[in-house]
Structure formats: C-alpha cells, structure tokens
Amino acid sequence: MGKATGFLEIERRDRSYEPVEKRLKNWNEFIVPLAEDAIRDQAARCMNCGIPYCHNGCPVNNIIPDWNHLVYEDQWRAALEVLHSTNNFPEFTGRVCPAPCEASCTLNIDDAPVTIKSIECQIVDRGWAEGWIVPQPPKHKTGKRVAVVGSGPAGLACAQQLARAGHAVTVFEKNDRVGGLLRYGIPDFKMEKHLINRRAQQMEAEGVVFRTSVEVGVMISVESLRENFDAVVLAGGAENPRTLDIPGSEMAGVRLAMEFLTQQNKRNAGDDELRAAPRGTLTAAGKHVVVIGGGDTGSDCVGTSNRQGALSVTQLEIMPKPPVREEKALSWPNWPLKLRSSSSHEEGCERDWAVMTKRVLGSGGKVEALECVRIEFEGGRPREIPGSEFTLKADLVLLAMGFLGPRTAGLIEQAGVTLDERGNVKADVRDYASSQPGIFACGDMRRGQSLVVWAIREGRQCARAVDLALMGASELPL
Numbered sequence: 001m002g003k004a005t006g007f008l009e010i011e012r013r014d015r016s017y018e019p020v021e022k023r024l025k026n027w028n029e030f031i032v033p034l035a036e037d038a039i040r041d042q043a044a045r046c047m048n049c050g051i052p053y054c055h056n057g058c059p060v061n062n063i064i065p066d067w068n069h070l071v072y073e074d075q076w077r078a079a080l081e082v083l084h085s086t087n088n089f090p091e092f093t094g095r096v097c098p099a100p101c102e103a104s105c106t107l108n109i110d111d112a113p114v115t116i117k118s119i120e121c122q123i124v125d126r127g128w129a130e131g132w133i134v135p136q137p138p139k140h141k142t143g144k145r146v147a148v149v150g151s152g153p154a155g156l157a158c159a160q161q162l163a164r165a166g167h168a169v170t171v172f173e174k175n176d177r178v179g180g181l182l183r184y185g186i187p188d189f190k191m192e193k194h195l196i197n198r199r200a201q202q203m204e205a206e207g208v209v210f211r212t213s214v215e216v217g218v219m220i221s222v223e224s225l226r227e228n229f230d231a232v233v234l235a236g237g238a239e240n241p242r243t244l245d246i247p248g249s250e251m252a253g254v255r256l257a258m259e260f261l262t263q264q265n266k267r268n269a270g271d272d273e274l275r276a277a278p279r280g281t282l283t284a285a286g287k288h289v290v291v292i293g294g295g296d297t298g299s300d301c302v303g304t305s306n307r308q309g310a311l312s313v314t315q316l317e318i319m320p321k322p323p324v325r326e327e328k329a330l331s332w333p334n335w336p337l338k339l340r341s342s343s344s345h346e347e348g349c350e351r352d353w354a355v356m357t358k359r360v361l362g363s364g365g366k367v368e369a370l371e372c373v374r375i376e377f378e379g380g381r382p383r384e385i386p387g388s389e390f391t392l393k394a395d396l397v398l399l400a401m402g403f404l405g406p407r408t409a410g411l412i413e414q415a416g417v418t419l420d421e422r423g424n425v426k427a428d429v430r431d432y433a434s435s436q437p438g439i440f441a442c443g444d445m446r447r448g449q450s451l452v453v454w455a456i457r458e459g460r461q462c463a464r465a466v467d468l469a470l471m472g473a474s475e476l477p478l
Contacts, residue, residue, distance in 0.1 A: 003044040003072060006041075006044035006045045006046070006072075007045045007046070007047050007107055007114075010041050010042070010044060010045050011112070012042070012045065012107075012112040012113070012114075012115060013034065013038060013041075013042060013115070014034075014042075014115045014118055015031050015032060015033055015034055015115075015118045016031075016032045017030050017031060017032065017343055017346075018030040018032060020346065020347050020348075023189065023347075024306055024307055024347060026189075026307075027187070027188040027189050027264075027268050027307065028188065028189060028192065029095075029188075029189060029190070029191070029192050030189060030343075031095075033118070033121075033122055033125070034118065034122070039071065039115075039118065039119060039122050040071060040072055040074065042114065042115045042118070042119060043068040043069070043071035043072040043114075043119055044072045045107065045114050045115075046064070046065055046068035046069065046072075046114050047106055047107065048065045048068075048069065049065070049106050052064065052065050053104040053105065053106060053333040054101040054102075054104050054105050054114075054116060056104060056333070057100045057101045057102075057103055057104025057105075057333060057335070058100065058101040058104075058453070059100070059451065059453045059454045059456075059457045060086045060087045060093075060453055060456055060457045060460070061086055061457075062083065062086050062087055062101065062116075062120070063082050063083075063085065063086060064101060064114075064116055066079075066082050067079040067080075067082045067083050067119070067120075067123060068114065068116075068119060070082065071119060071122075071123065076123060076126055076127075076130075077127070077130070077132055079123050080123050080124065080126075080127040080132055080133070083120060083123050083124060085477070086477070087453075087456060088156070088157045088160050088161070088456060088459075088460065089153065089156070089157065089199060089456060090120050090121070090123065090124040091121065091124045091125060091128070091195050091199075092153060092182060092191065092195065092452055092456075093117075093120065093452060093453050093456070094117055094118075094120045094121025094122075094124060094125075095121060095190060095191045095195075096182075096186055096190055096191055096452055097117060097451060097452055097453045098296075098340075098451065099116060099117040100335050100453075101116045101117070102114065102115070102116050102117060103332075103333070103334075103335050103336060104332075104333035104334075105333075106333075108328075108332060108333075109328055109332055111325075128198070133202070134202075135202050135203075135205035135206045136164055136206055137163075137164075137205065137206045137207055138163065138164055138165065138166040138206075138207070139166075140166050141166050141167075141168070142165070142166040142167050142470070142471060143168075144166075144167045144168065144230045144231070144470045144471070145167065145168045145169075145170070145228070145229045145230050145231075146159075146162050146167050146168070146169050146170075146229055146230060146231045146232075146233065146466060146470075147169075147170050147172060147225045147228075147229040147231070147232045147233070148162075148169060148170070148171045148172070148233045148235055149171075149172050149216045149225075149232065149233065149234050149235060149236055149411065150171075150172075150173065150180060150234070150235035150236035150237065150443070150445070151171050151172075151173040151175075151178035151179060151180055151210065151212075151235075152179065152180025152181055152182060152235065152236070152237055152443060152444070152455060153180065153182060153443070153452050153455040153456050153459065154235040154442050154443025154444065154445075154455035154456065154458050154459040154462075155171060155173075155180065155233070155235035155236075155443065155459065156171075156178070156179075156199065156200075156203070156459065157455070157456045157458075157459030157460050157463070158233055158235055158442060158459035158460070158462050158463045158466075159171050159203065159208050159459075159463075160203050160206065160208065160463075161459070161460055161463030161464070161467075161476055162463045162466060162467065163203065163206045163207045163208045164206060164476075165463070165467045165474070165475070165476055167466075167467070167470070168207065168209075169207065169208045169209065170208075170209045170210075170211060170229070171208060171209070171210050171211065172211050172214050172215075172216050172220070172225075173210065173211070173212045173213075173214065174213070174214065174215035174216070174218075175212065175213070176212055176213050177193075177196075177212060177269070178196065178200050178210050178212060179193065179196040179200075180236075180237055181237055181258075182196055182452065183196055183265065184258075184261065184262040184265050184266070185258055185261055185262070185265075185297070185300075186261075186265075186300065187261060187264065187265065187300050187303060187304050188265060188268050189303060189307070190300070190303075193265070193268075193269065215410065215411075216410075216411050217409075217410025217411035217412075217413070217414045217415075218410050221414060222411065222414040222415045222416075222439075223414065226438060226439070230438070230470055231438050231439075231440060231466050231469065231470060232415075232438060232439045232440070233439075233440045233441070233442065233462060233466060234411070234412075234415065234417070234425055234434070234439065234440065234441040234442075234445050234446075235441070235442050235443045235445060235459060235462075236406055236411065236443075236444075236445045237403075237406065237443070237444045237445060238403040238404070238405050238406055238424070238444040238445065238448050238449045238450075239258075239403065239406060239407050240403055240404045240405050240406060240407050240408075240423070241256050241257075241258065241399065241401070241402075241403055241404070242399075242401040242402050242403060242404055243256075243399060243401075244292065244357065244397075244399055244401070246357060246358060246359055246360065247359045247360065248359055248360025248361060248362060248367075249360050251360055251362050251365055251366065251367050252365055252366070252367075253362070253366060253367030253394075253395060253396050253397060254360055254367060254397045254399065255282055255396070255397070255398060255399070256398075256399050257291070257293070257297050257298065257300075257301050257398050257399055257400035258297075259282060260282055260284075260301060260304065260398050261297075261300055261301065261304060263281075263282050264304050264308070282396075283308050284304070284305035284306075284308040284309065284310040284313075284396055285308045285309040285310070286309060286310075286311060287310055287311060287395035287396045288310070288311050288312045288314075288393045288394055288395045288396070289301075289305045289310045289311075289312065289313045289314070289394070289395070289396045289397075289398065290313075290314045290315075290316065290370055290392060290394040290396070290397050290398070291305070291313065291314070291315045291316070291398045291400055292315075292316050292357060292397065292398070292399055292400060292401060293315075293316075293317070293399065293400030293401040293402065294315060294316070294317030294319070294351075294353070295400065295402065296342075297400040297402075298315055298317075298398075298400035299315075299342040299344045299345065300344065300400075301398045301400055302315055302342075302344040302345060302347070302349045303342075303343070303344030303347060305396075305398075306344070306347050306348050306349075310396075312350070312393075313348060313349045313350070314349070314350045314351075314352065314392060314394075315345075315349055315350070315351045315352070316352050316353075316355045316357065316372070317351070317352070317353045317354075317355065318354070318355065318356055318375070318382065319353065319354065320353055320354045320376075320377065321339065321353035321354065322337050322338050322339045322340075323337075323338055323339065324338065324339045325338060326338040354374055354375050354376065355372050355373070355374060355375070356372065356373050356374075356375050356382060356384065357370050357371070357372050358371045358372060358373055358389075359371040360394075360397065361391070366395075367394055367395060367396065367397055368393070368394070368395070369391050369392060369393050369394055370391065370392045370394050370397065371389065371391055372389070372390055372391070372392055373385070373388055373389045373390075374388035374390075402449055403444075403448075403449040404423060405419075405422060405423035405424050405448060405449075406423070406424065406425065406444070406445045408423075412425065415434070415436060415439055416435075416436055417434040417435050417436050417439060417441070418434070418435035422448055424445065424446055424447065424448050425441035425445050425446050426441075427440065427441040427442075427446050429458075429461065430465070431465045431468075431469070432446070432458075432461065432462040432465040432466070433465070433469070440462055440465060440466055440469075441462075442455075442458040442459055442461070442462035443455040443458050443459060446458065460476075460477070461478065463476055464476040464477065464478065
C-alpha cells in the first residue's frame with residue numbers, strides 16, 4: 001500500500017461545487033476537482049484492506065486499492081490501465097454513479113470512506129487530457145457480425161468489447177444520437193454530452209458502426225437482423241414508465257419525467273424547439289412544480305426545473321423518510337437505506353415523505369393543484385391516515401416513479417423472447433442468452449431499471465458470452 005498511516009493522518013476531502021447562484025445560470029457541469037496533490041493525499045487514505053469490500057460493492061469489480069496506490073505513487077497512466085481493465089467508461093461512472101464502493105469502504109464504518117468516485121473520475125479525465133486514451137482496434141478480424149440494439153451504457157460496453165475481440169459490430173439506436181439515457185435522461189449539469197461523443201468516436205475508430213434514428217422492430221425487423229448477423233444483442237432500456245392512474249392525471253400538465261428531461265437535453269444540444277418538443281414545449285418556467293418520485297430521476301427534474309426558472313419545486317415520495325444515518329452494524333458493507341440529498345436538492349426544493357397523491361385538480365384541462373393524503377405502513381402496505389388530507393399548489397406535475405421494464409411493442413414482440421415474472425427479457429448472467437437462439441440480452445432490458453455501473457458490467461459480460469458462443473473460446477474478461 002502507499003502510505004500505511006494515511007487513513008490515520010489525512011482527513012477525508014472531496015470535490016466541491018460551484019456556488020448555487022452561479023451554477024443555476026447555465027447547464028454546465030459544476031464540480032470543482034481537487035488539486036493533484038490533494039487527490040494524491042486522498043488516494044493515500046486507502047487501507048489496502050485484506051478483504052477489499054469495495055470490490056464487492058462496485059458492480060464492475062473495479063480494482064480500487066491498486067489504482068489508489070498507483071495515484072499515490074504518481075503513476076497515473078498505470079492507474080488508468082488498471083481502471084480501464086474493468087470499466088470501459090469511468091468518466092461516466094465517475095460522474096453519475098452513486099458510489100456503492102464508498103458505502104462498502106472499511107473507512108465508511110466511521111463515515112469517512114476513501115473518495116473513490118472522485119479519484120476514479122480524475123484518473124480518466126487526466127487520461128483524456130494527456131492523450132493516453134486512444135482507439136484499440138483488433139489485431140485480427142473474426143469474420144463474425146454482431147448487431148447490438150440500443151446504445152446506452154450496456155450496449156456501448158458490449159459493442160466496444162466485441163469490436164476489440166475482432167467482430168464486426170453494428171449498433172442500432174432509435175434516437176438521433178447515441179447514448180441512450182446517458183444522452184437524454186441525465187441532465188447536462190450532471191454529465192456533459194461531449195463525453196459520450198468522444199467515446200463514440202473512439203469506438204468508431206475501433207470498427208463499431210453506429211446506425212442512429214433506426215428503431216428495430218419498427219423501421220427494420222428483428223428477423224432481418226437475424227438473417228444478416230451472427231448474433232443479436234438486446235441492450236435497450238427499461239423504458240416502460242410507471243404512470244399515475246388517478247382522477248385528473250390525463251390533464252396536459254401531468255407529464256413523464258423522461259419527456260421533460262429529454263426536451264431540455266435536446267435544447268442544450270442545439271435542436272430547434274419543434275424538434276426538441278414534438279408534443280409542445282414543456283417548461284417549468286414561472287410554474288409551481290411538483291415532482292412525484294424520490295429517486296435520482298426525480299432529483300434531476302428538480303435541478304432542471306430550477307434552471308428553467310420554476311417558482312417553486314416540491315418533491316413527493318410515497319415511502320417514509322429514511323434515517324439520516326444508517327445503523328452500520330446492520331448495514332455495512334452493503335448499500336444502506338438512509339436519507340440522501342443531491343446537489344439539486346441543495347439548489348432549492350421542498351421534500352415530503354409518506355405522501356400519496358389522490359387526485360389532480362384543475363379546470364379547463366389545466367392543472368392547478370394536487371389532492372394528497374399522508375400514509376403509514378402496516379405489514380408493508382400503505383394505509384391512509386384519517387384527517388391528513390391536504391392540497392398542494394401545482395402547475396406542472398412530473399412523474400418520476402420508475403419503470404416497469406422494457407416496452408414490448410415492436411422489438412420484444414418480434415424477437416419472440418421469453419420474459420421473466422417482472423416483464424424483462426429472460427436471460428441468466430452466465431451466458432446472457434435469451435430463449436431464442438442467437439439472441440442475447442443485457443442491461444436494463446434484462447435486469448430491470450438499474451444503475452449505469454450495472455449496465456456497463458452486464459454489457460461487458462454479455463460481450464464475453466457472445467464471443468464465447470461465436471468462437472468457442474474468449475479472451476475477454478469475465
């Protein structure tokens with residue numbers, strides 16, 4: 001390990017943010033990285049545990065103690081090689097991953113884990129700045145062709161691994177740009193989109209072909225893919241949103257979170273208003289906004305609403321308010337249930353828990369308020385608290401309540417694959433094979449709504465499974 005007593009001598013210090021009043025005026029990332037000597041000190045805090053729980057906490061099994069040690073030793077390029085050995089896109093995870101690795105860190109027992117996420121991000125950002133990250137085209141071609149449907153993190157990771165193994169890979173994306181929810185579901189202030197463009201250019205130089213604005217199952221059939229490719233990978237997202245089936249929810253002011261976030265990202269990309277908003281402009285400017293759903297997507301709606309100029313933003317969650325601090329003896333090293341506040345919450349937001357929305361109130365098709373009631377849970381089931389009804393002023397209601405799995409119309413129906421009990425494409429994590437020969441599945445389409453880091457892991461593992469099925473052996477990592 002680097003500094004044996006580093007965790008005793010050096011206090012945890014993480015990246016900072018630009019002031020709220022400054023960052024609300026634009027859509028740019030606002031994280032202020034640590035200086036090089038400061039990030040080196042933070043890497044020195046790694047204990048190089050005999051059992052590195054951070055490995056298990058990280059879905060891609062990043063070799064965290066190794067690259068922490070290399071950063072401490074000022075061997076940044078070697079650290080980048082170790083980082084890339086398990087993660088194709090650390091600049092994505094270093095920005096939007098919730099860092100389960102830090103929750104699993106031994107130092108988190110005292111609430112002072114190593115700043116793993118910040119170190120990871122700084123390693124890869126320096127790699128790009130120094131020109132160390134270059135295309136890695138294969139030395140030999142296999143003659144096999146693979147179609148990857150979906151260009152989110154799972155599809156991108158799968159495609160890159162397969163291309164480096166020598167296969168001819170074509171990625172089909174129904175949207176006009178690659179990236180999936182990375183592109184249109186995550187606001188620019190959390191991850192600027194030039195990062196995706198840069199990786200796509202690297203992959204094209206490695207032989208990957210991107211076909212955007214092509215929806216498989218609509219514009220091109222699954223059968224045609226099976227006829228023209230040796231394998232097909234279904235790597236689309238879990239895009240079937242959970243909706244709010246209550247009186248008044250049909251009003252125009254009740255909209256899905258992804259529609260709201262996508263419109264703003266398209267505007268930021270320079271699309272004209274009609275192209276960005278085919279159903280009409282959707283904006284929070286001058287409105288009282290209520291976000292229903294307490295997860296990351298809801299938080300993104302909060303930050304976006306404040307930047308658009310909302311009069312007020314309220315976020316509702318049906319579950320009870322979690323504890324501010326978890327009970328470490330019961331949770332560590334697993335991901336704990338505790339209160340989490342994002343940078344968007346710090347920018348201005350009222351939050352309320354254990355609230356059920358009963359009715360959308362309005363006139364002339366225009367939303368004016370929400371009728372709500374407080375609830376408590378008995379035996380795991382919600383129960384309304386008598387006399388707790390209240391009304392919340394609202395001009396715009398954004399639904400961020402999660403997803404129920406992939407959309408079945410088109411792609412899934414034509415593929416004829418078996419679905420599991422949750423409505424996802426049924427495939428295990430050994431061979432990622434669906435019920436149809438030659439068709440594989442990975443990412444949210446297989447496991448359900450999840451994290452970017454899980455999508456990358458599944459894409460990498462699926463690529464190895466496809467390579468093994470096509471060639472009988474594979475040198476791609478597990």
